[in-house]
Amino acid sequence: MCKVHNSVGCLTTVKTHLKRHNINGFNSLNEVISFQKNFPTLRQQIISDHEQMIEKEKVTLAAEISQLEIAIKTDKAHFENSFLSEIEEVKQKLISLSPSTGLNFIKRFVNYTKRRTYTKKLQDLEANLNNNVNYAIRELVGQHQVKINRNNYITMYFSNAVNESSLQMIKELEHKQRVIDEVKNSIYGALGEHKVVKELENLSDENVLINDFSLSFHPAIYNRQENDYIKSIQIDHLLVTPSGLFLIETKNWSEKSLKSLDLRSPVQQVKRTNFALFKTLTDNISSGRLRLQQHHWGDRKIPIRNLIVLTNSKPNDEFQYVKVLTVSELLNYIGYFKPIFTSAETQTIANYLLNLSD
Template sequence: MTIVAGKIEPLKRLKETLHNHGIYRFNSIGDIKAFLQRYESEKKDIPATVKLKTDEEIKALEEASKKAIEIRDKNLFNKVLYYFKARKLIKNHAALVNNYEAEVSKRCTDSYRELEFIKETVEGLYSTIAGAIGENAVVSELQKLSDNHYLINDFSLTFDPPIFNKRENDRIYSIQIDHLLICKSGVFVLETKYWSAQSIENLDLRSPVEQIKRASFALFVFLNSDTNQGLVRHHWGSKKIPIRNIIVMTNKAPKSDFQHVKVLPLDKLNGYIKYFDEIFDETETKNIFNYLDDEAQQNT
């Protein structure tokens, strides 16, 4: 199984956004999907759930009150110490019992509002969730490869001074890559897009082809201008680390082919990666991974 480092960026961003809204019930995309599927049944169950929890609270207050009274009546010291505690517990218990129906109704209303708020917030984050679903699917697919493959998710680097692309007249100060796969046949730069047919035709959206070519150019210069990657020197000279560009379309895909970038559906991804000849041994592959992972860690 592929060795994986780092979490996918949309999932991290999604959890941060949810936490900023006070929503902590989701730990994965699966949790969110399950919530949306169970929303109506969870809403329907609110009255019974609230009533059960209220009954449990009444019982807990009653038991706590009895225990506090017993401790209070043991001696004079406890009478002073536990007087107000016992009084508060008795008061809370009585208030809940005497206003049972009104309290249950209020709690149901609050639960409906909270559930609706969570649903609206999640649905408002559709594009982020879709991106996370797509990237998670790519990670799951890449994990099916053997353990001499290394995957870095949400790989980013900054450059000082910037890397200059003379052909494009572009100074590149930083790059961010969805997935970086290192294996015996080289380095694969992978961008994941969960795009609809309408998004593919939308002229306002930035071209993922240009995006990945820009990141790949900077990474190629960065990797091949350094000699500290732990490669065994060939008797002909220093080895080059090849970089191949893949855009993985986990929904719809364009019919066109593009120069220097392979556009693939998810089910063709691993087959394409396995197509290339091995040029590094296991030690060299691991050294390249460690080098890139260390550089990425220093940039965080």
């Protein structure tokens, strides 16, 4: 099996984007795609779940209201009896006071004070009986009213209650959908790149695949053909084989997209990458930084072939220096070229490129 290094670039983009937005619940690309596909169902499921929750709440409220009514009735009777007993006790104290006749001044004054105190207390107790009872059961009455209000609300405005209950979960779901939608192209790009990786894994273990290969240049490389400078390169897949290097740019385009999208941009990208990489490797071989077995005709070159792989169908167009293939054509095309490097040299080239890569 082909040796594989690094995750595919689009997958890295997707993972980084989701992590930046605190979305960590997905374990694979398929789970992300499944979420997108099932979003309407998931949204409706949340609403259905909360409809059931509100229905259950209505049943629970009815039971709690009934229990509170019993508790209020019981406590009201208890406190009424308690306050009536206290009234009766004060009355008895008034009755038991000694008559004032025949008492000296001090005792008459004490008697008068007690009578006045008991009378005032009795008046307060009788006048405030209902208030005192209501105050004693105020917490139960308050709880009962809250539950009555809630029950009335969810009965009259059931849909509103469901929307309020499910609002936070719906917001989180929609946020997740928006974030995923922002990297929709990268998701489908990652799917295409995975297909190519799975196909290339069928090559023997003397082949090395470097996914998401990138390289920066300091100073920039002058590109005479385009009359500009190349500061960096990036390619979806760099395949190192005994027959040379294959630069592979993958496009997961549908037939409809293929008719509307332009292949000139990826073609140009592959050609620029080829030029910069060929110059870099040639310079390193000449300087001895990359050592290959010498040939008696001189320094050996590393062939670099340019590929664009389309995962669905390909156009009839041909491009100079860039081969356009489908995934199913990829292995036959790579196998067409004869080996020119030993397994050890192939690994040396791969190790050198891995060390160079950003």
